[in-house]
Amino acid sequence: MNKMTKVSTAVDPITLQVIRGSLETIAEEMGHVLYRMSFSSIIRESQDLGAGLFDVDFNTLCESESTPMHIGSIPGYLRGIAETLEDGEWYEGDVVVHNHPYHGASHTPDLAIVVPVFFRGRLVGFAGNTAHHVDIGAATPGLIIDVPDVYAEGMLFAGTKLYRKGEPNNAMWNYIRRNSRAAGQLVADIEAQIASARLGARRFAELLDKYGEETVFAAANQLMDYAERMIRQRIGEIPDGDYVAEGWLDDDGRNRDRRLKVKVTVRVRGDEVEVDLTGSADQTPTAYNVPFEGSTKVAAYAGFRKLLLDAATSEVRVPSNEGSFRPIKVTAPLGSIFNPRPPASAEARFTQCNRMIDLIIRALAPVMPEQVIAGSSASISFAAYSGVRPSGDYWVFLEVNEGAYGGRPRSDGPDSIDNLMANTRNNPLEDLAMHIPMICDRYELRDDAPPGAGEFRGGIGVVKAQRVLTPAFITHESERHTEAPWGIFGGQDGAVGRCTITNPNRPGETREMHSKFSGLAVGPDDVMTYYSPNGGGYGDPLNRPAAKVLEDVLDGYCSVARAREVYGVVVDPEAETVDLAATEKLRLAMQKHD
Known part of the structure; x- marks a missing residue:
């Protein structure tokens, strides 16, 4: 693979922002094309997808404003593709499909489509997307939970070329059509992904042609370094320490009497942070496990972006790229629910990731009360x-x-x-x-x-x-x-x-x-x-202001009895008013009782 060396030339601020805007627009256009062209409602309406551009080192240069689990996972897919690529080499016109959870994928229904970006005859990057598909031939239609291993998850693709040098791999297309309960939607949605990725590759090449390869990649590197500086700055504001939170998942979908522990230790040291999941449950015999590269790590990255770089609360909007991942380390023991050993199934992996983020927030609450x-x-x-x-x-x-x-x-x-x-x-x-x-x-x-x-x-x-x-x-x-x-x-x-x-x-x-x-x-x-x-x-x-409690009562969100017993607010629902004197007296009494 012919890799682009990191360019150190500084790009002037105006050009830098123009290129940043171009990259972000390309990612958004890719996402828009994907969901507008898709046939299944999970992509077309729910927009369960992600799209972006990547360099040859698999760094995220830009991403669509889509589902975080999709976007952050694509570098893992690219590393998995590098391990398994058909032919062992990229050619112009190639289109690769990939979803193997033990080669970087987030989980099997999220098929990635990746197109190489060539500029003046050299491989310079990738355009890729992922989307959740209706059915890939798993043991049960659409979703799976209680299955014995990864092979029951349906079709497994690892570095598989749907097009090679621009020519379709008809045998593979026929295989896909004959192994899905919703073959028409599956094929049409994959074709939408291909159109999206090809568009991204074309736009990326046009950007390189307009500003020059050296300038574009210098700008991309500066933007990644900027995102890294910003998140390191935010991490540095958190006091050093080990912060711990625990929670319990209901069951694994089969063993109903066995709850599953999730333990999160957040270690803050200077401007770096580690999310350590040691102490969480062992891997399960069902599909209720989490692929480490494609999902566990991605959830941790997303959790800290939410906490530290939220667009609504930050003074500046930090670009979404690889830089924000660099100061974050993720640890999960091999054989645990967050890092299963193959061939364990790992399709039903989402709720565990959400609980991990919830516990990261809980762990940091004592030192970040205004952010959590x-x-x-x-x-x-x-x-x-x-x-x-x-x-x-x-x-x-x-x-x-x-x-x-x-x-x-x-x-x-x-x-x-x-x-x-x-x-x-x-x-x-x-x-x-x-x-x-x-x-x-x-x-x-x-x-x-x-x-x-x-x-x-x-x-x-x-x-x-x-x-x-x-x-x-x-x-x-x-x-x-x-x-x-x-x-x-x-x-x-x-x-x-x-x-x-x-x-x-x-x-x-x-x-x-x-x-x-x-x-x-x-x-x-x-x-x-x-x-x-x-x-x-x-x-x-x-x-809580009594007026807000009254609003909740009138909206049906809170009963008159709950307003009194929990909030200490005396509401007259007929008059739609609060008895302020009675409320003040009741609240004083409740405070003394506490």
Whole structure:
């Protein structure tokens, strides 16, 4: 491989910003083309994808504003491709597909498409993207949890060329078509990824032609160094020390009586930080493990970008590139849930990553009270609905349901929204009814349990009830049915999640489901209802302004009794007012009692 040596020439500030804007625009255009051209709703609507440009050393030069788990993982894919590349060499016109979790991939349904970027006959970088696919021929349609090994996850690609020197590998395309329950969508979505990557490669070459290879890569190196300086500066503001937090996952999808420990130790030393997951559970016999290179490390990187370089709270917007990863070390013992030994399955890996970030935040709370938030739902509800049409063809639908953030230092936790590692959009209900035999019976803010009380309350989760109209199968991956999102600085814990199966033709029958289950056979009019966890509260509830408590009562987020018992606020719901004198007296009494 002909590598570009690092250029030390300084680029003037104006040119630097122009090139930065060009790189970021290319990444955004790649992401836009991908989701606009895709056919499956998980990409087209939920935008479960990522795209970017990379140099020959696999450094991220720019990334789309998509799902963090996708973007941060692509360097791992590139390193895995380097180990496994068909022919052992890149040629102009090559297109590679890759998803092997023991060669850098985030997990098997996230197929990466990578196109080499040649400039004046030399390999100078890569354009790549990843996207979550509806079905790659795994043991159960769409998603898997309770399977014995990685080979049950479906088609495994490692450095596989779909095009070689511009010519299609027809045997491989036929293999893909014949090994997926949703072959039409799979092939069309891969073609959208190819179009996106080829566009990125073309735009990258145009940028090099316009400003010159030396100038573009000098600018890219300066931007990476700048991102590194900024995150080192932020890390340096944290007092040195070891900060520890622990939590528990519900189960591994098979052994229901065995909770799984997640232990996070954050070691801060000067301007560097280590996330050590030693003490977390051993790897599981199911797919509930996390690929180390493609997911565990990526989650840690994303967690610190959120804490230290948040665009809404930072004075300057720091570019999203490789520089922000450099000061962060991630450690997980081989054979643990966060670093499994092959051939362990590792497809159902998302909720563990979200809990890791949640615990990083909890560990650092004592020394970063103005930057952290209370416990979020820190899960993901990923459901796969499927069935067989009269024609014999499968229909498969993947859905990501929202959660809720914890209360924040200056505001309540946002309601019904993906959080922490997740950044997917919801799927329009009209799209659901148009394409598959399902109807959404209910989709609203959760009203069966309150959010965590606090000066700033936790966010409220979603409740969604999906009814199948024909015999079907459901696989569901979620978490936090046993451990509620944590409150902080006097705030109360939120509420755990819940999942049920009911049928309107059998009123009174409710089947309580575990947070994760595989290949459940359901019948016509069976309804899966998911209640996502509510976020924890931030700060003492007695410090919440009475007017805000009144608003929550009037909005139905808080009962009159809870307003009195937890917040010390006496509300007259008929008059829609607060009895200020009675409230002051009650709060004084509650403070003395505490």
